[in-house]
Amino acid sequence: MIHQYINNGYYIVMDVNSGSVHSGDPxxxxxxxxxxEEAKIPDMEKPGMLPETxxxxxxxxxxGVYPAxxxxxxxxxxxxxxDMEQLFTEDxxxxxxxxxxxxxxxxxxxxxxxxxxxxxxxxYCFAEEGEYHGRRALMSYEVGKKALDFLIANSGNRExxxxxxxxxxxxxxxDVVKRLVEYGRSRExxxxxxxxxxxxxxxxxxxxxxxxxxxxxxxxxxLSLDGRREVNDHMRxxxxxxxxYELIVPxxxxxxxxxxDKDYFVRGTFTNKxxxxxxxxxxYAALGFKKMSMEPVVAEPGEDYxxxxxxxxxxxxxxxxxxxxxxxRHKEGRxxxxxxxxxxxxxxPCVAKRLxxxxxxxxxxxxxxxxxxxxxxxxxGKEEFLLGNVDTGVTNTAIRDEFKLCNVYAKEKCRDCFARxxxxxxxxxxxYNFHGSITDAYDIGCQMQKKRIECAVMIKAALED
Numbered sequence: 001m002i003h004q005y006i007n008n009g010y011y012i013v014m015d016v017n018s019g020s021v022h023s024g025d026p027x028x029x030x031x032x033x034x035x036x037e038e039a040k041i042p043d044m045e046k047p048g049m050l051p052e053t054x055x056x057x058x059x060x061x062x063x064g065v066y067p068a069x070x071x072x073x074x075x076x077x078x079x080x081x082x083d084m085e086q087l088f089t090e091d092x093x094x095x096x097x098x099x100x101x102x103x104x105x106x107x108x109x110x111x112x113x114x115x116x117x118x119x120x121x122x123x124y125c126f127a128e129e130g131e132y133h134g135r136r137a138l139m140s141y142e143v144g145k146k147a148l149d150f151l152i153a154n155s156g157n158r159e160x161x162x163x164x165x166x167x168x169x170x171x172x173x174x175d176v177v178k179r180l181v182e183y184g185r186s187r188e189x190x191x192x193x194x195x196x197x198x199x200x201x202x203x204x205x206x207x208x209x210x211x212x213x214x215x216x217x218x219x220x221x222x223l224s225l226d227g228r229r230e231v232n233d234h235m236r237x238x239x240x241x242x243x244x245y246e247l248i249v250p251x252x253x254x255x256x257x258x259x260x261d262k263d264y265f266v267r268g269t270f271t272n273k274x275x276x277x278x279x280x281x282x283x284y285a286a287l288g289f290k291k292m293s294m295e296p297v298v299a300e301p302g303e304d305y306x307x308x309x310x311x312x313x314x315x316x317x318x319x320x321x322x323x324x325x326x327x328x329r330h331k332e333g334r335x336x337x338x339x340x341x342x343x344x345x346x347x348x349p350c351v352a353k354r355l356x357x358x359x360x361x362x363x364x365x366x367x368x369x370x371x372x373x374x375x376x377x378x379x380x381g382k383e384e385f386l387l388g389n390v391d392t393g394v395t396n397t398a399i400r401d402e403f404k405l406c407n408v409y410a411k412e413k414c415r416d417c418f419a420r421x422x423x424x425x426x427x428x429x430x431x432y433n434f435h436g437s438i439t440d441a442y443d444i445g446c447q448m449q450k451k452r453i454e455c456a457v458m459i460k461a462a463l464e465d
Contacts, residue, residue, distance in 0.1 A: 002036040002088065003418030004029060007458040008324050013087075014457065016418050020086035021345050023461035024077075027066045031074040032087070034058045041088050050079055093421075094409060105404060106156035108359070110147055111366040111377050114139045114177055115168035119204050121239045124269060124297045124305060137369040138173045144180040146390040147367045152191050154393070162196045166366075166377055171205040181217050200224065200267075202236070203248040203255075211255050220263040223252045227268050227280020227294070234273065235305070249287065256289055265339060267293040271305035275314045278322035285329075285336050293339035296448055298430055307444060316451045323455035327462045343422070343456040360428055361387070361403025365394075375403055378429035403428065406438050413441040419450045 001016040011029035013022040022028070035041045038061070039054035055075055062071050081087035117136045118125075148163065155161055163184065165177050177199070184195040199214060200222040214221050225248060226232040233243025256264060266289045270277035277294050284292040296315070299306040307315070322338070329335045358364055361375030368380055371390040379385040388395040406428055408420040426449065430442035 001042060001091070001416070001418065002032060004033055004036075005454055007320065007454055008327070008462070010458050010461045012454070012457055012461065014418060015081075015087050015089055016421065017091045017093075018086055018089040019345065019421065020081070020089075021457055021460070022081065022087070023465075024074075027062065027070045028074045028077060030062055030066075031058045031071065031078060034061045035078065035088070048082070050075070050082070104156075105359075105362040106158050107151055107154040107363060107365060108158050108160075109162035109164070109364045110151050111164045111166050111364070112139065112144060112147055112180070113167065113366060113368050113377065113380065114144070114165050114170045114180075115173040116369050117172055118167060118169045118202070119172065119238070120169070120202050120236055120244055122236045124235060124271060124299055124303075139176060139367075139369040141176050141179050143367075143369065143371045143390065144176055145183055146371060148180060148184050148187070150390045150393065152187060152193055155193065159192060160194050160196060162198065165197065165199045167200070169202055169204065170199055171201050171210065174205070174210060178213060181213075185217075196220075198222070202244070203251050204244065206248075206251040206255060211258055214255075215258055215260070215262060218262075220265070221255070221259070223255065223264060223266045225249065225252060225266055225268055225284075226270070227274070227277070228283045231270075231274045231280055232268075235269070235271065253288055263291070265291050265293050267295065267339075269295050269297050271297045271299075272307055272311050273305055275311055276318060277315075278318050278325070281322060281338060282325065285334075289336070291337045291339075296445065298427075298433070298442070298445065309444060312444065312447050315448060319448070319451045319455050323459055327459055330463055340452040341456045341459050343453065343460065345457070345460055358424075358427075361400055361406070375399070376429060378427075379432075403438065410439045411441055412439075413443075413446070417446075417450075419446075419453050422453045423449045 003014040003016055005012055006029075011024055011026055013024060013029060013032050015021075034057060035050070035054055039051075039057050041050070041054060058075060059068070059071055078087060115138050117138065151161055151163070163180075170177055181195075181197055184197070188194055196219045197217055198220040199218050202224045224236070225245070226235050229243070229245040232245045236244050238244060252266060256266075266284050268277075268280055268284075270280065274280060281292060281294050296307055297305060301308060323341065326335070326338060326341060358376070360379075364376060365387065366374045366377045366380050367390060368374070373387040373389060373394060374380045374382070374385055375387065385399055386396060387399055394400055406425070408414040408425045411425050414420045414425050423446075426441050426445060428438040430445055431440045432438050434440070434442050
């Protein structure tokens with residue numbers, strides 16, 4: 001399968017099945033296009049040597065537009081890439097997926113809902129101010145301890161385990177967070193495990209003691225901020241309506257300064273109120289942050305801040321604009337990291353990851369304050385997805401097995417999509433919320449994801465140029 005596009009002056013050819021990406025000149029680009037669309041090379045059982053009829057067709061279509069010598073060189077380059085299995089390659093994963101469905105999975109990560117409570121009242125919060133369609137609650141140390149024991153017991157031979165402290169606002173239950181980290185560390189050596197702890201916070205309660213502990217124990221910390229003051233304060237106010245920007249930003253700046261080389265991300269959410277979200281990303285950079293993310297809001301169409309299909313042209317153009325600025329700043333030596341422009345074209349994730357994504361419902365589970373298990377944080381509160389409890393383990397094996405079968409070949413919209421091995425089929429929760437099925441896809445999200453992948457690949461080409 002071939003995907004081609006032009007972005008910021010770069011002619012990109014992606015061989016989807018092999019993961020190979022080629023940035024060529026217009027002659028190479030157009031020759032591949034003729035072979036893919038008119039000569040139907042991908043439909044051959046195995047391309048091998050380009051048929052003379054295909055070669056003649058390229059020469060016929062491009063003659064008069066490009067010199068014959070350049071057309072010949074492009075064809076030679078294409079043949080060399082075919083020989084190296086980097087162009088017009090077969091899809092080997094279709095065969096693998098049968099075994100993939102039968103594989104034994106282990107739990108490798110937990111999202112601990114350490115606090116179903118929050119000190120902000122963000123307008124778009126899917127957790128309903130931290131309550132998750134239920135009651136306010138803080139996880140006890142005893143429940144958290146059982147969750148870590150459950151993770152250890154169900155992780156098989158896997159050595160590296162991840163625990164995300166999530167909310168609501170985790171810092172509202174900070175003492176339990178600290179105790180659980182200490183407990184996890186105490187079990188590492190005897191159980192031959194290593195914990196990777198992460199934390200997501202709105203920063204309201206951030207102080208020197210918390211910063212010091214996080215910089216020692218947390219592998220990554222996500223700092224929630226929506227960008228410019230007016231954008232953030234409109235969507236992320238306190239419950240009295242006052243904005244949070246003025247309190248939070250100095251704390252985040254100090255934390256990022258102390259963080260050193262350890263991972264952190266300033267993470268925002270954009271809505272239809274700030275479709276120029278690239279300005280919010282650049283505002284992060286102006287504040288001194290080096291690692292950032294800006295996610296599109298996912299909301300019911302009736303919400304006044306929801307992203308709608310008519311917003312897509314402007315959003316896609318904004319990603320292109322941000323990508324061009326991203327390249328410019330990196331070449332000037334003042335670059336930053338933007339999560340959605342991070343892409344590994346050399347090795348990439350393992351096959352299972354490419355086919356199934358985050359592993360929600362099987363390898364990755366969410367734990368409520370009272371110990372209930374759900375496929376991920378976005379399913380918490382939906383009782384039809386209750387998997388079990390930290391006391392009993394996973395008892396709803398039917399739901400677990402449904403998630404186990406969730407992969408890019410189980411999704412009709414993904415099978416012939418060039419992005420399938422990069423997004424791994426997208427978010428199951430978004431699919432369910434919009435279509436009532438975890439094997440569908442959130443269409444607006446797909447369009448944005450495809451554009452982000454195209455931008456990320458272009459950036460790679462531009463920075464290696």
